[in-house]
Amino acid sequence: MNVATCAILLSGALAGGFVSGLTGFGTALMALGIWLYVVPASAAVPLVLICSVGAQLWTLPAMWKLLDFRLAWPFVAGGLLGMPVGALLVARADPQIFKLSVGVMLLVFPAALYFIRSNLKLSFGGRAADGAVGFAGGILGGLAGLSGPLPILWASVRGWSKDQRRGVFQIFNGIVLGAALCLQIASGFVAGEVFWLALLALPGTFLGAWLGARTYRALSDRNFYDLVLGLLFISGIGMVWSSIAPS
Template structure:
């Protein structure tokens, strides 16, 4: 294991942790683009899941006061139930078309919300509706590791204040990605090479998440909302470019 290998893994972990600490999601979006220059692609998804969970657990105390477990429960239960459905759909969907369609949708949504900031907050939505949002998010998580977009869009339409908004999609992503990480470890096992990767990446994740959450505390609701929309747009652009490139 060379010094450059370790440096690249640490850099990717720091960048992913920083974005996670700042926005509450986006570890894989940033880290994978750096990691895949040196690591085996088979290790990418489980490493992202583990580092995401670690970073979100670290920053959870900063938004814990806004967490409402009773309100979150329908979405969390729906998400967990959706994971196996997504896994089952893996062999029955065209992944290229799926990622391209989702990417275009995320770009369109982000642009629409950026230019329509005066729209009133969405008031409707029962526990059943939130359960369905979670279920669909769980399907996307099991299908493509993309559990975050739908809950993030949901709370963006609600226009809650930033801690309340972040508490929803961070707790959702934490739950879904923890299930994904456990599934990967149960199916693929823990190899020496993967254990070394985790031990290298976690310190970078912790430092990055610490820096990100400090900057998050300085953002007002307007700037945080803009940050989330930009992150959704970047996620969409990344998906589209990966399919047409």
């Protein structure tokens, strides 16, 4: 592996770790758009899972007081049911279509959130709806480590505060992505090279997660909201470009 590839790997890990430490999700959202330039999708997805779980564990002590198991359990239950479905789709994912689909989602998702400016507090569907959103997030988590986007959009509709969202997603993403990683290892989808890539990427992930957790404390609800949307939108642009640009 040359110096340029290592630099790209570490920059993706740093960006992904930062957003994960800041929001409780987002390693895949930031890192995939960078890593897919130098790492095939078959290796990038399990690498995202390893770094996502690493970031969750690294920030757990700092966020422990925010954890809300009462709000999180329907998402976790749905996510654990959906995660195996996503894991089974990994081997069937076309790399270019995969990057384009994820990139478009990253453009649409933050744009939709940005325009939800009012203080929505809908209780529609109750915990059953929370579980359904968790199920969809679990499918994306098993497929690409992208368990966070749909639940956080739903949390905005629910009108939860910054701390409520952060506590729920720390639990949801940590459990669902940890289960997805175990399933992929048990299914033989994780090649030996992925663990070597993880050894290079995890220091950047830990540093980014530490910086993100510190930044989280300094942000207001509005600043937290807008910063995350901007980061996700930029990631979406990069991933769409990488899928359509000539090689």
